[in-house]
Amino acid sequence: MRVWVFFVLCLAGKALAAPQQEALPEEEEVIEDVTTESLQETVGTNPVQVEVGEFDETANEEEEEEEPSDNPCLNHHCKHGKVCEVDENNAPICVCQDPSTCPETMGEFEKVCGTDNKTYESSCHFFATKCTLEGTKKGHKLHLDYIGPCKYIAPCLDNEISEFPLRMRDWLKNVLVSLFQRDQDNNLLNEKQKMRVKKIHENEKRLEAGEHSVELLARDFEKNYKMYIFPVHWQFGQLDQHPIDGYLSHTELSPLRAPLIPMEHCTTRFFEECDTDSDNYIALEEWAKCFGIKDEDVDKNMIV
CATH class of the missing domain: 3.30.60.30 (Wheat Germ Agglutinin (Isolectin 2); domain 1)
Known part of the structure; x- marks a missing residue:
């Protein structure tokens, strides 16, 4: 969790930054x-x-x-x-x-x-x-x-909410690639995670980190969809800690939500709408759907 919070703070400003409010x-x-x-x-x-x-x-x-x-x-x-x-x-x-x-x-x-x-x-x-x-x-x-x-x-408008998962998916991919590059026996990722991220890191089609337009991010997700499946699962597993039960509570979302809100004003609305059954918990299936992951690609084994 310490690794997760560290990268939230260090990378969010570059990969997820939205126009700042005064x-x-x-x-x-x-x-x-x-x-x-x-x-x-x-x-x-x-x-x-x-x-x-x-x-x-x-x-x-x-x-x-x-x-x-x-x-x-x-x-x-x-x-x-x-x-x-x-x-x-x-x-x-x-x-x-x-x-x-x-x-x-x-x-x-x-x-x-x-x-x-x-x-x-x-x-x-x-x-x-x-x-x-x-x-x-x-x-x-x-x-x-x-x-x-x-x-x-500012409130998150209808035409803005669809842009949030585009930036978040790309950011998560870049976080994992950064962890992989910096690992060097620091146990930032386990062996199974390293194998999955290595494939992303070595993929010549990977969109490099940078400030990309939403149009480019949307095209890349469509063309390289499989590259985004694991990062979405990995994030869920990083947050699902207290307890590890396959659901995200408001408390578990806080380490991600709190740093992002000042930069991404759609953060809260996005998480609220992820909870499609309004039970105050976000299941893995709900989480994956929010990020555009297909039902057949949701795999609980990826978050271990």
């Missing part, structure tokens, strides 16, 4: 005490926003230490937004982190936008704030929406 003025970027009703009217609100979980939200809140230690907190782990402290009995407990204790941020790229339309200095500041709101209605509704400062994100 950022909000600073005074509108941060909104205090925003209510659900007022968000509907706020200029900076993402109009295609949905409630999703945060990264690693399914991680255990606490894990008991495995070996004795002078520091009870040494092997005692807390979920995002909490830190370990020792109680009066010298036992480790997880408590909400004070946002002011978060590491100093280095730049704009560390900021994140919450579903309250508020820009947080970093994910640490966001999770610490969310922790202090646990048990409240506001805390229940607060999630990490996307990476970067809050800004206006």
Whole structure:
């Protein structure tokens, strides 16, 4: 998953970048005490926003230490937004982190936008704030929406939604080729995956990475359809982690969705429409269909 998130951040800007929307003025970027009703009217609100979980939200809140230690907190782990402290009995407990204790941020790229339309200095500041709101209605509704400062994100129009899978398919192919080229015994791909990607990498008909028109991407998908089947399956397998059950939840989509939203304003609508049966989960068959993969080419063995 770390590899996946790394390439989402590093390659999305080049292969998936859509025209950027103008950022909000600073005074509108941060909104205090925003209510659900007022968000509907706020200029900076993402109009295609949905409630999703945060990264690693399914991680255990606490894990008991495995070996004795002078520091009870040494092997005692807390979920995002909490830190370990020792109680009066010298036992480790997880408590909400004070946002002011978060590491100093280095730049704009560390900021994140919450579903309250508020820009947080970093994910640490966001999770610490969310922790202090646990048990409240506001805390229940607060999630990490996307990476970067809050800004206006235009709705995805009907004539734009069809372009999203074209760029995504090409990007996924390029991500896999990059992993294959950089692997060199780093275990970025398993042996079966390497064999599949090697065929793509060595194919002389492969469209090289670059900023291509949607017309060219559409023609390439039609002519070299088989080259795109595995990348679509691979992405599904990378996201299907908590738990591995053949379905993608909103939480599992978050590591992909959060970095892409600021660059691809059709991201949320695309994922919503992939869920054709509206059960809040995207099955492999639904995922593949969204990317134009034929029913007969859907193979669960490809995501292992």
